[in-house]
Amino acid sequence: MALDARTLLLILFLLLTWLLMKKRISNKQSKNLPPSPPKLPFIGNLHQLGSLPHQSLWQLSKTYGPVMHLQLGKMPTIVISSAEAAKEVLKTYDLDSCSRPPLQGARRLTYNYQDVAFSPYGEYWREIRKICVVELFSVKRVRSYESIREEEITNLINSISRHSISSPNSSSVDLTEKLF
Known part of the structure; x- marks a missing residue:
């Protein structure tokens, strides 16, 4: 099917x-962004990172320079390469850099960032952090779970012991399956 000249134009x-x-x-x-190496469509500067x-x-x-802008796929990223520049950036832009990037998966899993780990820094984050510190991590609350921690430690030690006894030829125990 041939295209005529008007359609092509x-x-x-x-x-x-x-x-x-x-x-x-x-x-x-990009007016306020630091210098950036040339990027490719879709992948940005990922090809320049190498192994x-x-x-x-x-x-x-x-x-x-010590501060540069990279496009890592779809995510714009500022890279700081010197201690002096990092100190200056964290001092000047501390509130801009203290939140995590807004990720779609985190938004869905945390009901629109309504948790301590992914909530953006602000009044809500300070309030929920204060509740965690006072209610969950107080000395009294941590001590109340001491018996449970001791029981779990005992179970872990017994599990490692049983595994090492059941396979005498093996001198090592894979702890990843036991711990996680």
């Missing part, structure tokens, strides 16, 4: 318009 025009709009939007968004990401990031920091 229309497709070309729409494609160029879309590319120009995308570039314009990305330029507006040893810490060394790749060090090499990139020599080119783009």
Whole structure:
């Protein structure tokens, strides 16, 4: 099925318009961002990390400076490569960097971030943390579970002992199945 010249020109025009709009939007968004290496569509800068990401990031920091912007897939990421820059960023942008990134899975599992671990920093997080410290982790509450902890420790030791007796040829016990 052959395309006529008008259809081809229309497709070309729409494609160029879309590319120009995308570039314009990305330029507006990146005005306040640190320098960034060139990125690929969809994967961003993932191809530049290699098998040893810490060394790749060090090499990139020599080119783009101690603070740089990377696009890791869909996630924009700011990489800090020096102690001085990290101190300055954590001092200046401490409230911006103290929450976890909003992830779809965490949002669904925690009923829209209504827990201590994934809740964004703010009034709700401070309130729920205070409740945890006062109600769950007080000295009195921790002592009340001492017998349960001792019972679990005894069960673990007995389980390890039974496993080592049942397989005398084996000198090691895989603790991952016992602990987790």
